[in-house]
Amino acid sequence: MQQTAYDQQCKAEEHRHTTATTAIRHRGHTLFALALGTFAIGTGEFGSNGIIQLFSSSLGVSLPVATYAITAYAFGVVIGSPAITLLAARVNRRSLLLGLMALFLAGNLLSALAPNIVLLAVFRFITGSVQGAYFGAGAVVAGYVYGPGKGGKAFATVMGGLTIATIAGAPLGTYIGQTAGWRATYWTVVALGVLAALALFAWVPRTDDLRGGSVARELGALRRPAVWLMVGVAALGISSIFAVYTFIGPFVTDAAGQDASLIPIALTVFGVGMTVGNYLGGRVADRFESRGIVCGYAGVLVLLVLIGLFGSNVALLLPALFGVGATMMFAIPTVQVRLTGFAPDAPTLMGALNLAALNLANSLGAIGGAFTLDAGWGTLSTVWAGFVLTSAGLILYTVAISQVSRAAASIPVTE
Known part of the structure; x- marks a missing residue:
């Protein structure tokens, strides 16, 4: 009986070691998937600033009123993200990232369909609530594949997708909005989110080492x-x-x-x-x-x-x-x-x-x-x-x- 328990423990340790080794070997893919997610998030966030005049005119509201949608997103990050993080404390970080990307897709899809500024603000709040929680969970996963003592490098890797979004994603989203309508910007963000979700599903390691608390x-x-x-x-x-x-x-x-x-x-x-x-x-x-x-x-x-x-x-x-x-x-x-x-x-x-x-x-x-x-x-x-x-x-x-x-x-x- 004791020998069986010992054998099971050895197998569990061997499996954990194998999983960790595999995660390190595929580090580049995992980090790319995490950064792609933040790139999609950043494109949606900064791209919204570039199309504010467009949805202001389309929805028949003044520019100051249109800024409520931008402010609502920020409130989503400040209030919604910590709340989601606490509610999902026990969830494995891989599962949490996938769940957050699903919520991100839903928020942007609904934003693309919003018939008025009130609902657009609500949907931007929902979308914003993903951001902080994603960065937190993403930093944990990046830290796992980098190894101990690389927390700063891990967070910078996840943040890198957001900074690149200011260079490429936001201008792209603004250009698409100007040429095809502001709703097309959010449809583009949805497409980026789908790619990110697929990458996360394929390349974030499945392991109990990423379990919550x-x-x-x-x-x-x-x-x-x-x-x-x-x-x-x-x-x-x-x-x-x-x-x-x-x-x-x-x-x-x-x-x-x-x-x-x-x-x-x-x-x-x-x-x-x-x-x-x-x-x-x-x-x-x-x-x-x-x-x-x-x-x-x-x-x-x-x-x-x-x-x-x-x-x-x-x-x-x-x-x-x-x-x-x-x-x-x-x-x-x-x-x-x-x-x-x-x-x-x-x-x-x-x-x-x-x-x-x-x-x-x-x-x-x-x-x-x-x-x-x-x-x-x-x-x-x-x-x-x-x-x-x-x-x-x-x-x-x-x-x-x-x-x-x-x-x-x-x-x-x-x-």
């Missing part, structure tokens, strides 16, 4: 002050990227006096910077505790000053836009590694909170920029709003870092 353990992470401090550091610090990205169009045409045809090029330059920064930031995050955040935030502050003072010169503006995208994305993988370090028992939820913080940053940056513009301080004044917010994030991080680390260390991990 208890809801209590996930909730326990939310009781740690260190976690919320890091969310605050992310939401404040990263907001400057959106105080710039949101207003690139006016920067190019109003401040620099260039033709509107340069706006797509400026957006692409910014997206390339994000992609480069994300790649480098993932490697730094695994080697240094704080360098990614401190260097990223400090670097973007310098660039914001340059844009604020000399952004009317397009020869300086374009390289500075690249730099803002690169330096800020350089920090984000370190935010994820630090969050996961403060709550190692809830990595999926930490990924969802990181994305929620990014969407809060989106709102803060846009609101701060709108405030300076309404005050009549000029087109480039939005960067000063970003400067104040990122400075606050950097101060919070440098002042609270020792207290945060002690708080995290003093709270035992819940089994």
Whole structure:
């Protein structure tokens, strides 16, 4: 009897070892599938910004009312993603990713069919609720195939699909919307989502190593002050990227006096910077505790000053836009590694909170920029709003870092 149990245990261990070895061997396929999913998600998110005037006109609402659909998506990320992560705490991460892609497909399909702005906003909320949960679960799977000590690189790989979407996916979605109607943009996102779902089904390993945990353990992470401090550091610090990205169009045409045809090029330059920064930031995050955040935030502050003072010169503006995208994305993988370090028992939820913080940053940056513009301080004044917010994030991080680390260390991990 004992020998039989021992043999079964040996077989189980051998099977687990074989599965892990196979996962590592097919690492490239798995990582591609995860990034394809975030590319589809990013295309839907950023592509919506490019067609807002189209569905505003089609649905017979003003532009401010049409922005409710964009805001609803952000609320989906901030509220819906953590909720889904908690509800699906026990679900295997592979199954969770497939379920999330199914919900993503449903949300975009319904968005393509929405008859009015109210339902479109509801469907965008549903779609947004996928994003943070997908990034959290995707980072866990990427970390599994990379192996221990590569959390930053894993998160950067998953985030890579989103940054590439700013270069290729969003312009493509906008072009399709302009030529075939705004609904065609969402049908295109559905097609990308189907491809991503098939890739995930084929290439994400089936293994108990990706099983979920208890809801209590996930909730326990939310009781740690260190976690919320890091969310605050992310939401404040990263907001400057959106105080710039949101207003690139006016920067190019109003401040620099260039033709509107340069706006797509400026957006692409910014997206390339994000992609480069994300790649480098993932490697730094695994080697240094704080360098990614401190260097990223400090670097973007310098660039914001340059844009604020000399952004009317397009020869300086374009390289500075690249730099803002690169330096800020350089920090984000370190935010994820630090969050996961403060709550190692809830990595999926930490990924969802990181994305929620990014969407809060989106709102803060846009609101701060709108405030300076309404005050009549000029087109480039939005960067000063970003400067104040990122400075606050950097101060919070440098002042609270020792207290945060002690708080995290003093709270035992819940089994």
